[in-house]
Amino acid sequence: MHKVLLFLLLIFTNISFAQQAITYEALVTQTNDYLKAYNDLGSPYGITLYPLSEFDFTEEELTNIEYVDIDSIDLIDVLGIYQGRILSNVEMIFNHPNFNNSTLGSIAKYIVSSEDKMLQSFSIDEKTGGSYRSLMTVMYYKGFKEKKASVIHGYNESETNSFSLFYSDGYNAIHSIDTPKGTKYLLQGSVKTCGKCYYNYISLITFDGENFTKEFEYKVELRNWEDGITYDPEKKVISVKYITDDLMPICDCDIDREDLGEETTDYNEDAGFEEESLVAKKCSSTFKFNGSTFELTICDSEIIED
Numbered sequence: 001m002h003k004v005l006l007f008l009l010l011i012f013t014n015i016s017f018a019q020q021a022i023t024y025e026a027l028v029t030q031t032n033d034y035l036k037a038y039n040d041l042g043s044p045y046g047i048t049l050y051p052l053s054e055f056d057f058t059e060e061e062l063t064n065i066e067y068v069d070i071d072s073i074d075l076i077d078v079l080g081i082y083q084g085r086i087l088s089n090v091e092m093i094f095n096h097p098n099f100n101n102s103t104l105g106s107i108a109k110y111i112v113s114s115e116d117k118m119l120q121s122f123s124i125d126e127k128t129g130g131s132y133r134s135l136m137t138v139m140y141y142k143g144f145k146e147k148k149a150s151v152i153h154g155y156n157e158s159e160t161n162s163f164s165l166f167y168s169d170g171y172n173a174i175h176s177i178d179t180p181k182g183t184k185y186l187l188q189g190s191v192k193t194c195g196k197c198y199y200n201y202i203s204l205i206t207f208d209g210e211n212f213t214k215e216f217e218y219k220v221e222l223r224n225w226e227d228g229i230t231y232d233p234e235k236k237v238i239s240v241k242y243i244t245d246d247l248m249p250i251c252d253c254d255i256d257r258e259d260l261g262e263e264t265t266d267y268n269e270d271a272g273f274e275e276e277s278l279v280a281k282k283c284s285s286t287f288k289f290n291g292s293t294f295e296l297t298i299c300d301s302e303i304i305e306d
Contacts, residue, residue, distance in 0.1 A: 024098040031089040032105045035124075038082040041075065044129040048075035057081055079127050087138055087151050090122050094140040094149030114176040118142045119185050119205075123170030133192040137170040139163050143207055165205060165212050175233050179291060182206065184215070188231055197221060197247060200228035202238060204293060216294045218287065221247045236289035243304065244281045251283035251301035280304040 022030070042048075049072040057073075061084070065077045090107065093099055101108060101117065113120040119142075123135040140149040144162065152168040171189040188202045204216035218240065222228060227242035244250060286298035 024093070024096050025103075027089060027093055027096070028104060028107065031086060031093065031107055034082055034086045034089065035106055035110075038079070038086060038124070041079060041082070041127070043127040044074075044076040044079065049073070050075065050078060055081075076129075083124070083126070083136060086124065087136060090138045091149050091151055094120070094122075094138060095147060112171050112174050114174040114185055116176045116183065118176065118183070119174055119187075121166075121171045121174060121187075131192070131195045135169045135191065137166070137168050139166045141207070141212075162211050165203070165214050167201065169199075173231070175231065177204075177236065177289065181292075186231065188229065190228065192225075193221065196223050198223070198225045198228065202229050202231065215292075216287075220252075223247055238287040238294055240283070240285045240287075242283050244279070244283060251281050251285075251299075253285040253296055253299035 052071050052073050055073070055078065061081050062073075065073065093104070093107070101111070101113065101120075104111070107122070110124055111120055111122050120140040122138040122140070126134040126136050128134060137152040138149055139152055141162075142148060150163045152163055152166050152170075166187070167189055169189060169191040171187045173188045175186045175188075177184045177186060184204055184206045186202065186204050188200075190198060190200045193199050199219070199221045201217065201219040203214055205212050206215055207213075218229065218238065220228060220240065220242065222242050223245045224243065228240070230239045230241075231237070232239070240253075242248060280303070282302045282304060284298065284300045285296065287294040288297045
């Protein structure tokens with residue numbers, strides 16, 4: 001995330017303090033303005049300088065920025081400051097007692113919400129300039145009594161933070177599933193990780209009164225963006241379909257995926273994966289919700305004949 005973590009530490013402290021007295025309506029308006037300014041900026045490719053006079057950045061925001069000269073600021077630093085402003089404001093909006101999805105204006109376009117509005121995700125393009133199209137995300141859960149939202153810095157299952165199980169690259173869809181033991185949430189996301197690399201993930205999350213727990217997860221990285229994971233909310237069925245490639249060389253129905261197997265691959269310690277050894281297959285698997293979690297009901301593969 002280039003310099004964003006530094007900016008977040010600086011900006012969250014200073015902006016949050018400065019905006020304690022700002023009204024909810026003014027906070028929403030300000031955030032929409034920040035989003036427009038951010039979207040008007042491109043992605044960094046090399047050094048792109050802007051006149052510092054074009055921006056209203058504070059001294060605190062400009063701390064630790066490496067100027068090429070006293071009157072200029074690099075695009076990557078401009079983006080970092082706006083990212084800090086936007087994420088800080090969205091976190092405050094989510095945590096505000098007046099938060100309402102119908103009052104957000106353009107902000108709402110960046111929010112994915114569960115049907116019951118309890119769990120929501122806000123994400124923007126990180127604009128790194130590389131082929132990895134990473135996102136920056138703020139998660140919100142209405143069920144928390146105090147802090148209901150947090151910026152997601154990265155997936156870390158070992159952490160005890162309430163939001164540590166969520167992906168910083170955000171989600172395309174969030175579904176609420178009612179069960180006798182309470183509501184569970186199925187979150188589905190995807191991100192382009194290289195020129196022709198597409199990472200898909202889907203997780204079933206439940207809230208135990210204090211923290212979230214992951215009860216099911218399936219993830220796969222493929223070359224073809226049209227393949228991957230789909231979900232039917234009416235039938236409560238997850239379907240996975242893909243053709244094997246060098247990123248996913250076997251048909252795998254194991255959600256733990258500790259061992260990718262060796263039956264269709266040949267690895268060379270020096271040269272790496274040898275594509276000619278790959279046996280191309282059509283892979284499909286289905287996971288159906290059983291009232292508690294998703295269980296495997298279909299696991300199928302078919303060799304593609306030349």
